[in-house]
Amino acid sequence: MKGKRYTEQQILDILGQLDAGTPISDLTRLHGVASATIYRWKAKYGGMTKEETRKFRQLEVENQRLKKLVADLSLDNVMLKEVVGPKVVTPGMTSQAQTSLKRQMVTFLQEAFPVSERRACRVLGFSRTTQKRKSPKRVKDQLLVERLRSLARQRPRFGYRRLHLLLSREGQAVNHKRIYRIYRAEGLAVRRKERRKLSVGERQQKPVVSAPNQRWSLDFMSDQLASGRRFRVLNVVDDFTRECLVMQVGTSITGHDVVHALEAVVRFRGAPQGITTDNGPEFAGKALDLWTHERGITHHFIRPGKPVENACIESFNGRVRDECLNLHWFQSLEQARLILSIWREDYNDVRPHTSLNGRTPNEFARLEEAG
Incomplete structure (x- = not known):
């Protein structure tokens, strides 16, 4: 049978009866508790008032909270040390590679430490949507990526705008911003030499041409x-x-x-x-x-x-x-x-x-x- 749980107020009342001269044998019979429990209560709460008991309880709760906070911080530091190394996300990585690496790190912390997915993401500073969302594989996107790669191999010095024009000629109605996103994700960007800016004087304006052979x-x-x-x-x-x-x-x-x-x-x-x-x-x-x-x-x-x-x-x-x-x-x-x-x-x-x-x-x- 499960024992009865006494509140601090009830415990202080029982101890008050003991201080008033009531024998312990009568208290154990009256309240249904063992004498050892009454002695333990007396060692813990003996001589304390109700206000002192309330403050003592608050201190115990605060102490437990601080202990848990310190333990959590220590565990967070240990987990971060386990994954310390090169930068997780670098500018040269594609978005798919970044997402895959983040998921691997979260899974590693869950397996190495008894923590939830939510806490692992919080420690690493990742959004949980990165772990949950599964990007669908689109056949249409894959065909577009392959065609864009093919055109980029044929014309390695063309930027995404000219490649977009070539795709439009083939009948693919694709927004240029989508082409740019795939173009950057596949690492097809053309490296251009930065030109030094020079101060120029007044230029001579040539007549505007309006027809062939002018x-x-x-x-x-x-x-x-x-x-x-x-x-x-x-x-x-x-x-x-x-x-x-x-x-x-x-x-x-x-x-x-x-x-x-x-x-x-x-x-x-x-x-x-x-x-x-x-x-x-x-x-x-x-x-x-x-x-x-x-x-x-x-x-x-x-x-x-x-x-x-x-x-x-x-x-x-x-x-x-x-x-x-x-x-x-x-x-x-x-x-x-x-x-x-x-x-x-x-x-x-x-x-x-x-x-x-x-x-x-x-x-x-x-x-x-x-x-």
Whole structure:
């Protein structure tokens, strides 16, 4: 039979009767308690008033609470020492890897210590939703990830915006922010070199072009073969349609070679109203000057040391360098001509251009002719 539990008030009343002269044998019979229990009560509460007994009880409760708090803190410290080491979450980790690592740490603490999942998450500073939520595997997302990886392998220097344009052409109506999330999670981000900011003076504003063949931009690039032999590339771009009209490769390109290359384009496309070049000897020589005079073409030279005044061709050169020249190791001049020719066709017919609302240069030129 379960014994009766006495309150402190009842215990003090019984001890008061004992102090008044009532024999212990009568008290044990009257209240149904053993004499040893009465002696134990007397040792604990003897001579205490009701107020002192209440304060004593409060101190006991507070002492138990403090002991439990110290024990909990000690256990928390021990658990943290068990998982101490490198940072749990780093910027380079994908979200799936971060979630998996957090779940493993919580499970480890639950197995190594007699603690609940709630306490393990609290000690580690993790949200319980991380442990509970199971992200469903979406077949549609997996197909999108695989296609995005494939496009990124084919075009390693394309950012997520151009990859999004390529996916849109394939009929995948996906929000660009979702593409960016997958792009970052899969580690496909393109590392770009930070450019040093320079103070610039007042720039000369060129007339705005509004139709094809109003202005062509010309410039040279330089690279080398595997043997160390240098070669040059003559680039010609239409400033309005962004079409690449010429990419001529050679170890030595003279002013006469520039004229022959331009004349070949003029035969099927027509002559431009003006051309913009730097002050290189091939452009400033007599051959190009005579040709522009006979064709009635305005030849504009940028100021020395101001390539920003020919920004269209400089931007094109940057794309050629980043997406073609830096990705290939040319064994011969013929190989360089072939690769650059293929890249030029891809640039004009396939590569989306952000300044043309995602269209290719040739597509934009056809729309302008039709409109």
